[in-house]
Amino acid sequence: MRFVKMQGIGNDYVYIDGFDQQIEQPERLAARVSDRHFGIGGDGLILILPSQIADARMRVFNADGSEAQMCGNGIRCVAKYLYEARRVQRRELTIETAAGLRQLQLRTDAADRVVQVSVDMGAPRLQRSALPMTGPSDEQALGVRLELADQAFEAYCLSMGNPHCVIFVPDVAAVPLALWGPQIETHAWFPERINVEFVQVLSPEAVRQRTWERGAGETLACGTGASAVTVAGFLSGRTGRRIRNQLTGGELELYYSEEGPVIMTGPAVEVCRGTFVPAELLT
Numbered sequence: 001m002r003f004v005k006m007q008g009i010g011n012d013y014v015y016i017d018g019f020d021q022q023i024e025q026p027e028r029l030a031a032r033v034s035d036r037h038f039g040i041g042g043d044g045l046i047l048i049l050p051s052q053i054a055d056a057r058m059r060v061f062n063a064d065g066s067e068a069q070m071c072g073n074g075i076r077c078v079a080k081y082l083y084e085a086r087r088v089q090r091r092e093l094t095i096e097t098a099a100g101l102r103q104l105q106l107r108t109d110a111a112d113r114v115v116q117v118s119v120d121m122g123a124p125r126l127q128r129s130a131l132p133m134t135g136p137s138d139e140q141a142l143g144v145r146l147e148l149a150d151q152a153f154e155a156y157c158l159s160m161g162n163p164h165c166v167i168f169v170p171d172v173a174a175v176p177l178a179l180w181g182p183q184i185e186t187h188a189w190f191p192e193r194i195n196v197e198f199v200q201v202l203s204p205e206a207v208r209q210r211t212w213e214r215g216a217g218e219t220l221a222c223g224t225g226a227s228a229v230t231v232a233g234f235l236s237g238r239t240g241r242r243i244r245n246q247l248t249g250g251e252l253e254l255y256y257s258e259e260g261p262v263i264m265t266g267p268a269v270e271v272c273r274g275t276f277v278p279a280e281l282l283t
């Protein structure tokens, strides 16, 4: 099985082109290839598949094998792959995801390599039922008190196609992410678990984010998470509509447009290519 490993500000995935390869049991494969000691290593597995309604369809699997609806850093890399593999020859393309269709725009360098990608991440969904989250289904959960065994937070819970819990803190570096992250991810409020973003506001135009991803643990970046942070920052009056988000692995530009959608811009980088033959099949 041929694969490409790509990363968007350090959020790294193993990508498989399913246009001409059959992929069986992707959940099991995701857990296997993502393992950083016994596999290829990555935050998960992304399949690039044919679509009836878009240039391609993407399926996202976390490192634990669970399937997610959307991946902001991953979709930029899928767009880069499609363009550079000449599966799409336009710099504007549409990708189908489990969260709906997403429009993307590519910026290329002198050698026609994709260096930067802008994605229309869609509009946030604020009702609890969209995450899903317990409580009255039509109500929002912005600025709600979230309690752990010995901590309480003001949480902003919303969906960017997948579920996010955003928490503003004075200093992200001081957050014990490996302790709080899993407790929030599996909190009884969130029947399908949740992605967690701790955020420090540096100015109305700049924030710093650390991420605990559902099914993957601490990652260097999360694009849907950065989009959720943009929405939570604006709706809580902490930031403007346009911000730069400094994530652990690099920076994203985000704009929460008046019309509703969040536009995210950032890099997409290829790490390596290879062929994966499970050791037990080698003769």
Ligand SMILES: N[C@@H](CCC[C@H](N)C(=O)O)C(=O)O
Pocket (backbone or CB within 6 Å): 011, 060, 062, 067, 068, 069, 070, 071, 072, 073, 074, 162, 163, 195, 213, 214, 215, 216, 219, 221, 222, 223, 224, 225
């Ligand atoms: N890293 C991603 C999000 C991947 C899926 C997420 N862990 C989930 O389960 O919803 C991003 O860049 O958005």
